[in-house]
Amino acid sequence: MRRLAFMILLPALLAGCSDGSDRSHLSQTSWRFVRIDGQQPGTSGAELTFDRRTIGVQVGCNRLGGPWRVDSNRLVAGPLAQTEMACADPAWSQEAAVGALLVATPRMNLDGDRMTLQSSGHTAELVRVGR
Numbered sequence: 001m002r003r004l005a006f007m008i009l010l011p012a013l014l015a016g017c018s019d020g021s022d023r024s025h026l027s028q029t030s031w032r033f034v035r036i037d038g039q040q041p042g043t044s045g046a047e048l049t050f051d052r053r054t055i056g057v058q059v060g061c062n063r064l065g066g067p068w069r070v071d072s073n074r075l076v077a078g079p080l081a082q083t084e085m086a087c088a089d090p091a092w093s094q095e096a097a098v099g100a101l102l103v104a105t106p107r108m109n110l111d112g113d114r115m116t117l118q119s120s121g122h123t124a125e126l127v128r129v130g131r
Helices: 002-017 091-103
Strands: 029-036 047-050 054-058 063-071 074-077 107-111 114-118 123-129
Touching: 029 091, 054 091, 063 091, 074 091, 074 107, 091 114, 091 123
Parallel strands: none
Antiparallel strands: 029 047, 029 123, 047 054, 054 063, 063 074, 107 114, 114 123
16 A cells, blocks of 8 residues: 555655756757847857756856756746956947846747747847757
């Protein structure tokens, strides 16, 4: 009887251990920024990468990174660490915009190899790099 109760409760217990996010479609992918608040990135290497548990962002001359997950079509990133070197505009202001976007838990829309991240204050459009 105890074994049967355990087998019935096991799926519920395992579900409780999950963080509720399916990372499989984003894990180990890289995305190039094509628009940040409607403007082309100020640098050619503006990119966002998803490792298994860590997001990495390079927009200007600084890097931003930390843990991430997806919850109800929202990208939840943080706490985020960032290097702090002064950059020339527009890279400097675009870096700040992307940082603000990520901490705002933006809505995420995936359409094939295109991704849009949108919060109430900022929007980023990205395309997948490689396959």
